[in-house]
Amino acid sequence: MSDDPSNIQRRWRLALGRYAERQMGGLSKSDVRMDRTLDYLYGREYDKRGLHRPKGPGTLDPTQMKALDWLGSARKLFPQSVFEVLQDHALDRYGLSDLLDDPKTLENLEPNQDLLKTLLSFHGRAKPEVKDKLRQVADAVIQDIMRRLKSDVQRAFSGRRNPYKRSHVASAANFDWRGTLRRNLKNYDPDTGRIIADDLRFVSRERRRLPWSVILCVDQSGSMTDSIIHSAVMAAILSGLPGVKVSMVLFDTSIIDVTEKLTDPLDTLLSVQLGGGTDIGQAVEYSERYIDTPERTVFVLISDFAEGASPRRLYRSVARMNEARVRMIGLSALDDLGDPYMDAQIAGRLAGLGMKIAAMTPDKLAQWLAGVME
Structure with a gap:
């Protein structure tokens, strides 16, 4: 974007809205259309604050534009990244639920993950005639996430690396950099300070023969929506792997057991009731029923660890699992950014009881799970 002063002024004029026209001047014909589109959405700030919206020559009042018209205009006028931000603000910040009332809209x-989060909260209130369309949009987002994650999960669970057995299958996952370095030391060039690797080494992998049980216990409070989405997708992928049995429990102050729905992530997500308080201890204690062979069980708690009830019940359950030699993981986030938020005091206490605490993206979780299960 140009740093030309006139362009900077233009951008400020669009950001401040039509009330700045007297001080900053008018706009070109194309910018007027952008101004109207932005005002349709962000002019609602005046309504929220009980203020009268300023009028300007040649402008359209919000009542003169329909949600579908606004959506089409925003898509044409703004780059894709900006359009998605406008769409998310319309749904999340300004509650333009009429965008979701019409199948044509x-x-x-x-389709993107932010839209999926909105659809999850809106689905229960949607008109019957648009519910099928809501499912189609949601499913498109889920399938995209599955495509991105599935190869990472399958690669991570493809088998345990055996450093003592060579393989002739060349793949990045099996590359033996230590063995390659040792084998090619004779090719060191002192003039360039480099080693010419003409003999690449790869290790083999051994299939896991004994079954493992993975229990996902997922906080469904409002701040954990991204984590719930990725957990549902991860559960579906893991449940399709040989030798892995997956159970999944969602919780706030109540518990929803979705173990029987894991093959369809959308069904899992439509079981979610976003919001409410948090009773982690109750959910962890409930999850213990799925522990058959403790030493071959991985328990994954996905939460911000902000316990709403007394933490004693939580601590007792985790201590029991640790004593039984269950392998325990605690994750504070599963979104693509991996930004952690957690109650450090409770998370620290759980770590002291044998739970490994971390914040990571979904692909890293797959690698960690595979490592824990070796």
């Missing part, structure tokens, strides 16, 4: 929405 849904066809114009851009």
Whole structure:
């Protein structure tokens, strides 16, 4: 974007809205259309604060534009990244639920994870005639996430690396850099300070023969929506792997057992009731029923660890699992950014009881799980 002073002024004029026209001047014909589109959405700030919206020559009042018209205009006028931000603000910040009331409007929405989060909260209130379309949009987002994660999970669980057995199958996952370095030391060039690797080494992998049980216990409070989405997708992928049995429990102050729905992530997500308080101890204690062979069980608690009840019940359950030699993982986030938020005091106490605490993206979780299960 140009740093030309006139362009900077133009951008400020669009950001501040039509009330700045007297001080900053008018706009070109194309910018007027952008100004109207932005005002349709962000002019609602005046309504929220009980203020009268300023009028300007040649402008359209919000009542003169329909949600579908606004959506089409925003898609044409702004880059894709900006359009997605506008769409998310319309749904999340300004509650333009009329964007979700019409199947034709849904066809114009851009499927992405933020839209999926909105659909999850709206689904229970949707009109019957748009519910099928909501499911189609949600399923498109889920399938995209599955495509991105599935190869990472399958690669991580492809078998345990055996450093003592060579393989002739060349793949990045099996590359033996130590063995390659040792084998090619004779090719060191002192003039360039480099080693010419003409003999690449790869290790073999051994299939896991004994079954493992993975228990996912997922906080469904409002701040954990990204984690719930990725957990549902991860559970579906893991449940399709040989030798892995997956159970999944969602919780706030109540418990929803979705173990029987794991093959369809959308069904899992539609069971979610976002919001409410948090009773982690109750959910962890409930999850213990799925422990058959403790030493071959991985328990994964996905939460911000902000316990709403007394933490004693939580500590007792975790201590029991640790004594039984269950392998325990605690994750504070599962979104693509991996930004952690957690109650450090409770997380620290759980770590002291034998739970490994971390914040990581879903692909890293797959690698960690595979390592824990070796």
